Amino acid sequence: MRILAAMSGGVDSAVAAARAVEAGHDVVGVHLALSRAGGTLRTGSRGCCTIEDAMDARRAADRLGIPFYVWDFSERFRDDVIDDFVAEYKAGRTPNPCMRCNERIKFAALLERAVELGFDAVCTGHYASLVETTDGLELHRASDAAKDQSYVLGVLTAEQLAHTYFPLGSTPSKALVRAEAAERGLSVAQKPDSHDICFIPDGDTRGWLAEKVGSETGDIVDASGAVVGVHDGAHAYTVGQRRGLRLGVPASDGKPRFVLEVRPVSNTVVVGPKEALAIAEIAGARFSWAGRAPSALEFSCDVQIRAHADPVPASASLTSGELVVRPETPFEGVAPGQTAVLYDGTRVIGQFTIDRTLSAVPAGV
Incomplete structure (x- = not known):
């Protein structure tokens, strides 16, 4: 098959690409430039779309002896992931940007272009498995429960699954992937995993949202509507949150209270007991x-x-x-x-x- 290997610059995607090459496929590597700031630098293990990541991906592709390209998807990423993230918070909802990225970027925009260019499938380093059955292709959990990523792939449709390739799904552990990377001479063998939201590399989601949405004080109320505190911006609160409420009126039973609801129209946060x-x-x-x-x-x-x-x-x-x-x-x-x-x-x-x-x-x- 002709395989387009999405190479993030991490160890998982590098080993996935290596396995695709070893399996005899015609493999081309591609790194997606998702940041509008081309010189963005990596901070610890935060982010996955920095200039260092692009260079790590290129070095891995060179080691594997496959062609390598960088595709600029920053505008699509801004429209479909970042703007969606902001809009959801404005509406008082709790979005998952990784789900949107998989749905709209890696397995929509990227896959569409790959198919247009004559590739049979897009290869990624996700930990999930594809199983061919008499009823069609199925998406299953990875064998390593601790690394299973089938949840964030749940947005994929049957048509998209037909053009995907997950070489790491049957690997028992991440440690084995790192060991394999070291054996193959890949420089990313011990590179830390990325985490948190890639477009908020410093991890300060509240501060980032305050810049995008603005901060306006409002009331924190209990289920009866009684005001029990004041917040600096409803966007900073999520359902289930306990810390950082700074309530001025204690609960009558003395128990902690949690965020039950965020009401963006009235700029109100509702709190109540854990049972609620x-x-x-x-x-x-x-x-x-x-x-x-x-x-x-x-x-x-x-x-x-x-x-x-x-x-x-x-x-x-x-x-x-x-x-x-x-x-x-x-x-x-x-x-x-x-x-x-x-x-x-x-x-x-x-x-x-x-x-x-x-x-x-x-x-x-």
Whole structure:
């Protein structure tokens, strides 16, 4: 196959490209320039799109003896990921920019261009597995549960899966990937993993959002509407947050309070007891299937609401254009804007963006 290897400059994508070459594929490496600031430098292990990362990717490609290019996707990244991130926070939701990047950049914009140029598939260093069955291609969890990235790939459609290649899915551990990189003479063998939000390299999400959204003081209220504190900007708060509330009025029971809701229109943050974070139902109209769609309008599944959360057994149903999920045990601290990924064992069924939640605690309790 003709393979376009997306090379971030990290060890995973370098080893994935090496395995594609070793498997006999015709491989070309590409690094995506996503930052508008071309001279951006890496800070520790934060970020994945810096000038150093581009150079690391080039060195890996040279070591593998494959052609290498840098493609400027910064404008598309700004429009589809950064602007979306800001808009979601303005609306009081909690977005996942990594999901949007996979959905709209790596497996939409990049894949579209790859197919146009005659490539059969895009290769990445994600830890996930593709399984060919009589019912079609399936996306499954990686063999290394600690590194499994199937959650952030849940946005991929059947058509996109047909043009993807994940060489690391069956690797038992990240340590083995690093050892393999060292054996292959790849300079990124011990490079730290990137983490946090790549376009906020200093990790100060609150400060970054304040510059983009602005900071306007507002009320922090309890469930009855009574004012219990003041905030410096609702965008800085997320559902489930406990720290940094600086409440002026203590709870009557003396227990800590948590953010239950962010209301951007009124610039209000609602707080309450931990018990009120329990969610009995989540739902969303923006859903997709990773391969074949469920054969029934109601089905059982496991649901994961964060990249490293444990899956929760649940029932799901398609009702009036909405995907509704009810967990066997309530979720805790779920916010609109988060992504819920549905599984059948290790297989990814699909995903949806959470538009609304239903509390497990009766109103007034």
